[in-house]
Amino acid sequence: MWRSLRLLKLKALLTQVKYMIYGLVNADTLELQYIGQTIRPNIRRNAHLRKYPNLRMVVLERDPISNDKGERQWIKNAKTLGALLMNKTNGGNGSFGPMSDETKAKMSALLIGNKRNLNHTHSAEHKAKISAALMGNKNSLNYVPSPELRANRSAIMIGNTINVGRKRSKATRAKVSAALKGRVKSEETRAKLKATWTLSRKATHVKRITGNHYRRNASHGA
Structure with missing residues (x-):
């Protein structure tokens, strides 16, 4: 009986499922850290929570015309706006999280000797095209979470110690330091x-x- 009820419930859920582009937000800093797509938001959310308890799922777009293209566009826009995403690809293929050592080794072997982008800089024309394509894009522009949403996120994260005592390596700190040097904040x-x-x-x-x-x-x- 219970098995039949579970199957009926699952069938009802799947008939209502539609594609969704989502983001994973750091519950402490409210920074967007990952963008993905799914047709099973509850299952995907639970999978992420088991691996990254400090991240919360937010809906970015429902029923996109093209889920792959939409995901790539969201990732592109987020990176352009300065988001430090965990995405290791440009989207559209469902990849998530850090690459394994085996995958890194395969990619390294394929790229050895490839100097296509070595010292490459975008031309003024290319920069103008990128600027024109992004102009007027107001996704998340001036978005501020409501006090209620902030309070809910805070309550959810009370007692979460996943990052307590975690330290960045010297190499990582050096990279962050080099990337931030010379930046001047506007008024x-x-x-x-x-x-x-x-x-x-x-x-x-x-x-x-x-x-x-x-x-x-x-x-x-x-």
């Missing part, structure tokens, strides 16, 4: 960063500094 960006410095964060900061101050004084007094 608008500075204003936004200042606005996000909430009273609670200020209080936490002051409490930490005050605690360190008292500990130093206590140690000197001893």
Whole structure:
């Protein structure tokens, strides 16, 4: 009986399923970290949560005209806007997560001696075409999660310690440092960063500094 009910439930679910392009958002920073496609959102979401508990699924587009093309376009736009995605491909093939050492070795063997893009820079004409294609694209422009959504995400992540104690390697830190050197924040960006410095964060900061101050004084007094 239960088996029949499960089959009926699954059949009903599949008859309602349609393609969906989704994103995985970091529950702490609210940064978009992955873009994919699926016809079984619940199954895919649970699979992601088992591997990456800190990420939450959000719907980017339902029933795209072309799921592969749509996924590639979303990935392209996100990277253009500066998103640091975990996607290892340009989309359209369902690949997710880091490549295995075996896959890396195969790709390395195929690319050895390939100098097609070595020291390649886009021409002014090519840059103009890219700019024209992206102009007017307002996906996620000025999007700010509601206080209710932020509160829900915060409640979900309480007690999550997946990244506690995690440290980046020296090589990774060097790459990040090199990529960020020379960047100058605009006045608008500075204003936004200042606005996000909430009273609670200020209080936490002051409490930490005050605690360190008292500990130093206590140690000197001893």
